[in-house]
Amino acid sequence: MKNLLPAMAFLLAAPMAQACETFTSGDISVQQAWSRASIGTGRPAVLYLEITNDGAMDDALLGLTTPAASMPMLHETTVTDSVAAMPHAASIPVPASQTVALSPGGFHGMLMGLTAPLVEGEKFPITLTFEKAGTLDVTVDILSMRAQEAACVDAK
Ligand SMILES: [Cu+2]
Structure with a gap:
């Protein structure tokens, strides 16, 4: 039994990279959806993800809703x-x-009016609305406050 302990410590220290969960509606698929843990609810949280359009028609993300925030918005970071x-x-x-x-430094979701603090390791649902593909429910991973990229690896 005591031989198991070193092995378990190793597993905790070096978790295997998990595959990204993919959410699909028609020609649109979304993966690598993540956010950062928040301190309380006073400041807005970020939302990052990847959208792939496998179709022959242009589409557009028009907005999002989530029970995690009362006023989620789409933003673009610009530098002038x-x-x-x-x-x-x-x-x-x-x-x-x-x-x-x-992604950080570009387009992003901004979750204003958090309804509860975002806790690292937990998840929350969002619903994206696309011009042509309609609505798509996506689960967002909450990473550490210092995360700069998704913790999962594309299965492509
Ligand atoms: Cu913003």
């Missing part, structure tokens, strides 16, 4: 004369046969 700003993005284009990333 070294001043960063985050204007509201009315929609995010997802051209035919392309993958678009919502």
